[in-house]
Amino acid sequence: MNHILFMQVQTPTPTPTIFSPLSKGPGYGHKIFPRPNMSTATATPETLSSPTVDSRRTANYKPNIWNSEFLESLKRDQMDVQDKYEKIDKETLSFEVKNMMADEDLELMVVFQLIDSIQRLGLGIDFDSDIKRSLRRIACNFGDLKLHLHATALGFRLLRQNGNMVSQDVFKQFMSEEGKFKLSLCNDIDGMISLYEASYVAYEEEHLLEEAKAFTSKHLAHLCLNEHKLIANQVNRTLDLPLRYRMPRLEARHYIEASSTKNDSNTKVVALCELAKLDFNMTQLIYQEDLQDMTRWWKELGLSNKLSFARDRLMECFFWGTGTTPRAELSYCRKALTKVCKFITIIDDIYDVYGHMHELELFTNAVERWDVNVVDDLPYYMKLTFLALYNTVNEIGYEVLKQKGYNCVPFLKKAWEDVLKSFLVEAKWCHYKQTPTFEEYINNGWVSASGVVALTHAFFFVSQDITPEALDCFKNNHDILRLPSMVFRLSNDLATYEDEIERGETANAISCYAKKAGVSLEDSREHISKMIDESWKRLNEIQVDNKTPFSDDFIETALNLARTSQCAYQQGDGHGSPELIKKHILSIFVDPIK
Known part of the structure; x- marks a missing residue:
């Protein structure tokens, strides 16, 4: 066990404020794991001194599926990955991509797709300031533009998730006089998927976006039954968990592999995908080093054998x-x-x-x-x-x-x-x-x-x-x-x-x-x-x-x-x-x- 730091901290401990769960104030919370029944046995001197007592209950938790030997063995040839990473002309690629985002004459849909690809590939941090600068420029008059559904919905989502204020009213152009989304939109699968994803960056009381979610959910589910398997799989994945709720690293892996199977004519996107593959593998090596540090820490702590009743996770x-x-x-x-x-x-x-x-x-x-x-x-x-x-x-x-x-x-x-x-x-x-x-x-x-x-x-x-x-x-x-x-x-x-x-x-x-x-x-x-x-x-x-x-x-x-x-x-x-x-x-x- 590591050396104990005898640092005593005397601080007041006020009781947390309690609020109604439906109010905007604090009050919601979380209990992480399932809670088996507590024992009703009375504590005795034996239970206070012995680490193992027959009267203790167990929850029959499932065993650990990752042994320490496996975790310690996770080691790939870092030099090989790094060598391939360094061979990519990142400076030229970065320069060209940044110029595209700054080009005011470039079609907005191209800019949106480029930014979306960069962020979903896991490269967003490398172009963060350029993405924000480009989107701030677009946000100034986005509400006045008359774009098709896919471009409008994709742009709306990117603007909001990158911190730009934009009104839900940009979707009113796709609604009928009765205040419903036009059924003709169902023929645009990419637009419908983008509108569905856009509905998940809504604020409270944004009823138009709620209507968008209901409309797209219903018709995308219907598409799954009638479209080609590849399209159905894409739609099912979207409906299963929207992009807003997905873990970035899992999304990066999926998007890299999905992009690799496409014949994309945009050479910049192809080059970015290759860069993202190597970046993902380089980051994975860092994770493996961190994980091995944690494996050693857990072994040295020595609690696994002493607290055998607890889940080893x-x-x-x-x-x-x-x-x-x-x-x-x-x-x-x-x-x-x-x-x-x-x-x-x-x-x-x-x-x-x-x-x-x-x-x-x-x-x-x-x-x-x-x-x-x-x-x-x-x-x-x-x-x-x-x-x-x-x-x-x-x-x-x-x-x-x-x-x-x-x-x-x-x-x-x-x-x-x-x-x-x-x-x-x-x-x-x-x-x-x-x-x-x-x-x-x-x-x-x-x-x-x-x-x-x-x-x-x-x-x-x-x-x-x-x-x-x-x-x-x-x-x-x-x-x-x-x-x-x-x-x-x-x-x-x-x-x-x-x-x-x-x-x-x-x-x-x-x-x-x-x-x-x-x-x-x-x-x-x-x-x-x-x-x-x-x-x-x-x-x-x-x-x-x-x-x-x-x-x-x-x-x-x-x-x-x-x-x-x-x-x-x-x-x-x-x-x-x-x-x-x-x-x-x-x-x-x-x-x-x-």
Whole structure:
């Protein structure tokens, strides 16, 4: 285990503010993983001192599918990849691409397609300033242009997702006098797909874009039954998860491979695709180095054998860390988030399954006090967990202090304290067989949102300036923290509620809302999906009209956390059943693009 930093932090710990889940104020949240029934056994001296007790419950979690030997073996010929990367004339290509974006005489559709390709190929950061400059110029009179549907919808989406204000009224030209979209638009498949994707950068109360989503969803689903298989596959993928909600690295891989099969006449796009392939493989090498560092860290920590009741999910935790901070240069932040996710997994299993109620109260108090002197009061397995957490969080704080000159440990400690207090509330619900109201469930879920713990740690790495105004937002539950956690929470519940009901769980957003509204579970499920969309609408508005003290980089990090949660839970509980995201993990970390 790494040397423990005996840094005691004495900070006030106000109770988080509670709001209605339907208000714009803080209040939404997330509980990451499924919650098996708590034991009702009474704590005894034996349970407080022994790491293994027969009366402990187990959740029968599925085993780890990534052994350390495999992770340590991930090593390719970096020199070969780098040699091929350096042979591309990036300077000339970059010069030509930038000139195209700056060319005011170039057809707008060509510019839009170029920008869309660059960003979806994963090269957006290389041309970021040029893209923003080009789109700001176009945004000035975009509303006055009369473009065809595909160009209008693609331009609208690109403008909004890159921070430009543009009105939904640009789509009125495609509507009939009755206020409905014209049926003749259904013949334009590319336009319909672009309009569908554009509807997902809507704000609240933008009913025209809601109409666009309903119109395109209905007719694109019909197209899947009647069109060629390739078109049907493209449409199905679009309807399965819109571009706005997809993880950037997974989208880059898909778009690179899809582009490679096309006979594109645009030589610039072909060259960009070749550059993107090598860039993807170079970034994958960096991920592999980070992952091997994490494998060594986890081995040296020694908790895997000592805490055998907890899920061993190092690779999946690295998936979350990478999904939230995918940029190659953010290695330390990515590794810090992996550690955060690893401890969340362990502690969640302690509160859900292994710990007795008396022990959970002791552990919550220990983290609140953040004092190594309380270790003697804890049972053996909690001693290990607390000291490992204490050491790791303080080490992350020390790294931030070196890099940014700011002591962030009080904020990190407060985030952990809030999470564990809310875990304790959930444990008591389960222990005493209490069913919370929907509002109680959602509000406590906000405090238990592990996403907020992740974003608190990430903030100090991805933000260039650590301002008092931004730090106040952490104290006041700002929307940029709350809304991704809402997406996180509800995506999890949609994936796990059937298993939780079968286990006799009392707290889940779907069952709690069904009880509150007197509706079926299926109707409740539909309502929860709409709540995810509503959270995204407010995130869209924050990104475009950024009046927060947060940088664009941190806002993108928050959006990526929401995207990663939707990906991880798209086909079920990707953390509880790791085989569900195995294909995603292989494509990002293991298999290079040929």
